[in-house]
Amino acid sequence: MTTAEPESKSDALSILSFDEDDNYVMEIIAESVAKIVPSVFPETIQLNGKKSSQFEESHKLNRKSKDQDESKDKSIEPEEQAYNNKDAKEIGATSKDLDATVSIFPVHEMDDDVFEQILDLVDLNLGSYYQKRLGKNWKDEKRDEMEESGLVYVIYTDALTKNIVAFTSVKLVAELAAKVLYLYEIQISSQYQSIGVGSKLISSFHKLATKLNDLVGDAKYKYSTHFSNEGTSLTVFSDNDRALNWYFNLGYTFTDxxxxxxxxxxxxxxxxxxxxxxxxxxxK
Incomplete structure (x- = not known):
C-alpha cells in the first residue's frame, strides 16, 4: 500500500485536518467511499418469498386472458396472446426469483427524483416519530440533514417493479470521543421487512467501517488519510423499541x-x- 501525496497546498492542509464544514473535501471523501462500497455491500439481494405487486397484477391479467372465450383470443395478435398465456414461472411467481439491485451515490450526485423517493420511505417508516418531535414541517429539517455533504447512499431497488426496497446512508463523522462511520439512515420498505434485508445492510455497514480503516493512506483513494475510524455510531428514537433492541443485540451501547x-x-x-x-x- 502506498500513501497518497497531496496535489496542492490546500490538499496538504485537508489531509492534515478533517473538517466536516469543508463541503469540497467531504464530497471528495464521499466519492472515494462510494468506490469502496461495492467491495462490502452485495450487488444484489435476493427477495426470498415476497410477492411483487407488479407480478400479482400481471398474474391477474394472465388469468383473465385465459378465461376469455376462444373467439376473442383469436382476435388478439399472436405476440400479445403469447404474452398473455405465459406461465407464472416465466413471469416470476414470487420475488424469490427476483433480486434487489444496488445503486451507490454520494449525495451530491443523486438525482432529485431518487432523493424524493427515499425521503418518502423515511416518511412511511418514521414520519410519525419525526412529526411528534418536530411538528408537521419536519421534512424541511430532515431534508437538510439528508443532503449533508459527505453522505453516501446505498439504494436497493426491486428488479421487477423498480420500487425502492431499502436504502442506507453513511458518513465519516468526527464525534467528541473519536471519528466514526455514522449510520444516518437504514430504511426497509414495509413489504420487504423481516426477510433479512436489514441484517445484510447493517452487516455490510460494519464491514465498510473496517474496510475504510484498512485503506487509510491508500493512494487509489483521494483523501484516504481521513478513512481512519474507531467504529460505527447512530441515533435511534428512544421509543422505537424494535430498532433499539435490534441495535443492542448487534453490540451497540450508549455513547458517553x-x-x-x-x-x-x-x-x-x-x-x-x-x-x-x-x-x-x-x-478480524
Missing part, C-alpha cells in the same frame, strides 16, 4: 454523551427524544 433516561422522585421514568449508540470496529 448520549441522552439517558431520568428517574423522577415519583419513580416515573422520563425518556429523552433519542439515544446515541456506538459499536467498536469488528475484530
Amino acid at each position: 454523551d448520549s441522552p439517558r433516561d431520568k428517574l423522577l422522585r415519583n419513580e416515573k421514568v422520563v425518556k429523552p427524544s433519542f439515544y446515541l449508540l456506538t459499536r467498536p470496529l469488528e475484530q
